[in-house]
Amino acid sequence: xxSAKLFIFAILVVSALGxxxxxxxxxxxxxxKYLLETRVTLTGILTVKVTAESTGWLGWxxxxxxxxxxxxxxxxxxxxxxxxxxxxxxxxxGHGLPxxxxxxxxxxxSASENATHTVLEFSRAVDTGDVEQDLKVENAVQxxxxxxxxxxxxxxxxxxxxxxxxxxxxxx
Ligand code: HEM
Ligand SMILES: *[C@@H]1O[C@H](CO)[C@@H](O)[C@H](O)[C@H]1NC(C)=O
Numbered sequence: 577x578x579s580a581k582l583f584i585f586a587i588l589v590v591s592a593l594g595x596x597x598x599x600x601x602x603x604x605x606x607x608x609k610y611l612l613e614t615r616v617t618l619t620g621i622l623t624v625k626v627t628a629e630s631t632g633w634l635g636w637x638x639x640x641x642x643x644x645x646x647x648x649x650x651x652x653x654x655x656x657x658x659x660x661x662x663x664x665x666x667x668x669x670g671h672g673l674p675x676x677x678x679x680x681x682x683x684x685x686s687a688s689e690n691a692t693h694t695v696l697e698f699s700r701a702v703d704t705g706d707v708e709q710d711l712k713v714e715n716a717v718q719x720x721x722x723x724x725x726x727x728x729x730x731x732x733x734x735x736x737x738x739x740x741x742x743x744x745x746x747x748x
Contacts, residue, residue, distance in 0.1 A: 632725035642740035661687035
């Protein structure tokens with residue numbers, strides 16, 4: 577009797593915490609050529625780290641449908657010619673370069689590259705408050721779009737280096 581009560585209590589506690597425990601995911605995409613590592617903190621900050629087999633730009637986004645149109649995207653990378661890291665909070669209206677948001681809701685943590693790979697790490701709020709040009713990270717399965725460019729010129733990724741996966745970034 578007592579142990580049954582304790583068991584039910586434990587289940588209630590675990591399910592109540594389900595929405596707020598920190599969550600991490602490691603997802604190898606495109607045969608591991610685009611490795612996605614994510615983390616959502618208790619305070620509502622999403623950190624994304626991408627390690628990709630590319631020395632060009634890297635893109636990541638939340639999409640309503642799995643397609644570019646309507647997606648809240650971030651494009652960043654490391655430009656070896658200028659020696660500078662870059663990042664931008666963007667919004668896609670369709671097949672083309674996603675425009676920079678009016679309000680930039682992304683923090684670059686780091687970007688670097690070697691002869692073959694780029695590592696890009698950034699963070700943003702789960703809910704940025706920008707209802708016009710950002711999508712919220714939900715505690716639900718969402719489409720995550722990804723892409724990698726050939727160079728740091730923000731041009732078409734080609735038909736192989738882009739796609740969408742389904743992931744709950746907050747799933748505890
Ligand atoms: C940098 C400028 C970009 C250009 C010019 C561009 C252009 C295009 C074009 C022409 C297509 C249709 C052909 C195809 O299926 O490959 C496409 C599809 C796609 N792109 Fe992009 N794209 C850009 C950036 C991005 C970024 C940053 C992402 C993800 C973060 C992305 C994700 C996708 C996905 C998932 C598709 C297939 C689904 C769909 O048709 O929307 N693209 N893109
Ligand atoms: C380049 O960076 C990638 C990703 O961090 C790493 O796996 C790879 O070993 C590095 N290559 C060299 C030659 O250091």
